[in-house]
Amino acid sequence: MIEIALLAIGILVVTLTLGVPLPWCFGTALMVMYFVGDVTMKGMVLWGFQQLGNPTLLAIPLFVLAGTIMSESGIAAALLRFVNSFIGHVRGGLGVVAAVSCAVIGAISGSGLTGISAIGPLLIPEMEKRGYPREYATALIANSSILGLLIPPSVSMILFGWVTDTSIAACFLATLGPGLLIMFNFSAVNLWMARKFNLVLDEKPTAREFTADITKRGIYAFPALLMPVMIL
Template identity: 55%
Template sequence: MMENALLIILLDVILLVFLLMMSIPLPVCFLGALMFLSAFGNVSMKTMLVWVFSQSTGTVLLASPLFILAGTYMGGSGIAKRLLDCADSFIGHIKSGLGTVAIVVCAVMGAISGSGFTGVAATGPIMIPRMEEQGYERGYATALVTVSSVLGLLIPPSVVMIMFGWVTETSILACFLSTLGPGLLITALFIVIHVIWSKKFDLKVLEKKPVDEYLKNVGSKTFKAIPALIMPLIILGGIYGGVFTATEAAAVSAIYAIPVGIWVYKACTIKGFLQMTKEASSTIGSIMVMIVCCLMLSRVFTIYRVPSLVLDLLMGITTNKYLLLFIIDIFLFLVGMIVNDTTGVLICAPLLMPVMTQLGVSPVHFAAIMGVNLAMGGVTPPYASILYLGMRIGKAEFHEILKPTMTFLILGYVPVVFLTTYIPDLALAIPRMCGFSV
C-alpha cells in the first residue's frame, strides 16, 4: 500500500515538473497535479477544499495581495520617481553614484511592497534609460536593476516571509528580521561590485556643484520626496513599532498611495488608479489560485507522510549536519529555478521543517535559509520571472544581461547564501536584538 502511494506521489511530482518546464501557467500546473492525485491517488477534492478554506480564512493571508496592490500603486503614483530623485541628489554626481542609487532604491521599493517585481516595474522604466544616457551599457543597466530588485524579497516586509510564517506557524515579524541581515549584506556587496565594474564605462557625470548649490538641490529634492518617504515609515515603523500587523500596514500603504498620487504628485488620476487596481487584481487572482493549489498539494504530501520520507532519505545519505545543509541549499536553489518564491515556500517549508528540526536549526534560521535561496531563483533561468520582466522593461537581450547578472549572483549573492546557512548569527542576531528567543 505504502509503495503504491509513493509511486503515485513520485509520478505526480514528475508530472508537475514536466508541466512547469513546458511554461504552462503555474495555477494550471498545480491543478493538473491535483487532478492526477484525485484520479489515481484516492484523494477527495471536496475534503481538500474544505480544509483549505479553513486554513485560508485568517487575516494573515490578506497581507500578500495587499502588498502587491500597494506596490502597483507605488509605480503609478510618482512615489518611486521621487525616491529616485531624492537618492540621486545625494550621490548622483559620483561616477558610480547612479548605479548605487538604483541598488538602494530597488531595495527600498522592495521593502515597501514586499515584492521583487515592484523594484523592476517601478524603477526600471525610469532608471535604465537614465543610466544608458550617462554611459552605461543597456544590458548592464538592466541587469543591475533586475538583480537589485531581488533584495525586495529579503528586506522586510517580505511576502515570502509572510507565507513562511503562516505555513510553519512561526512569528512573521521574526521571519522578517531573519532576512534583514543577509539582505543588507547583499546590498553592500552589490554596491562594491558595481563600483568596481563601473570603472570600465566612460560615464558622463555632472560636475560637482558648489556646496551651497548642492545643499539647495538636496533640500529641494528631499522636500518633494517627503510624501514618498512617509510611506516606508508608515509600513516599517508601524510593523516594528507594534502599531500595525503586516496585513494592516499593507492596507494602509495601499490607501496612502492614492491621495499622494492624485493630489500631491498629480501623477495619476482616479481612472488611472482604477486601471492599476484591475491589473493588480488579475495578478492577485492568479497568485491566490496558486496558493490554494499549493496548500492542497502540500496537505496531500503530509497525508502520505512525504516529510518523514524526505527526512529518512536525507539522513540515509549522510548524518553530517553541514553536508545536509549544503544539499538542502542546492535543492532549494533548484526549486527556485522552476517555480516562484511563494510556491517554493508553500511546498518546501512543510517538507523540510522536520529535517531542519532534526538538525537543530531553528524555524527562524530556516526562514532565512529558505528566503535567500528561493529569492535567487527569481533571476536564474529557466523560471527567472524577475529577470524576464527586467529584460522586457529594459529592452535588452538575454546575451546582453547574462554576464553582469551572473557576476552579481556569483560574487555578491551566492556567498551570502552559504554564510546565512552556516553562520546562524547572520540571520538570528537582529531577531535576538528585538527580543525574540531564537
C-alpha cells in the first residue's frame, strides 16, 4: 500500500511540475490509487471526511487569523521598530532587522507569506531610502520569509505531522535549530554585503538614549513578543 501511495505522490508531483491543471493532477493520483491500489471510492471519501474532523487542522485557520490581526493592527510595525532599536545604527543593521522580523512574525503566524505581507511593505521602501538596492531588499525579505516555515509553530509542520502521524512537538523541535541557523547566516551575509552599499545610518545613541528607546519600543512590541508563547 505504501508503494501505491508513493507512486500516486510521484505522479502528482510530475503533473504539477508539467503545469497540468490542478483538478487533473489530483484526479490522476486518485485514479492510480483506485485502479492500481484497489482502494474503493467509498473508502477514500469516508477517509477524507474523517480527516476533515481532525482537531489538529483547527490550528491552520487560527494561524491565518493571527497573522491577519498582526498585519492589520500594527503589531508587526511595533515589533520591527523594537528590533531596529538594537541594531539600526550599525551598517547593514536594517537587513538584520528584516531577517529577524520575518523569522519572528513567521513564527507567530505559522506561515512564510505573513512575513512578506507584513514586513515587505514596511521595510522595502525604508531600506531603499537608506541606500539598499531595491532588488537586494526584496530578495532578502523574500528569502527570509521561509523562516516562518521552519521556526515553530509552523503550519507546514502541523500538516506534515498530521499526514505522517508524527509528533507535532517533534516536528517543531526538528526545524527550530536549522531555522535559527539560517536566520543567523542571512544576517551575517547581509552584514558582509552591506559594506558595498552607500548607506544612511542612524546616529549612534548614548547609553541613556539607548535604554530609553528600547524601553519605550519594548512596551509597544510586548504583545507581539508574547504571541508565540500564547500560541505554543
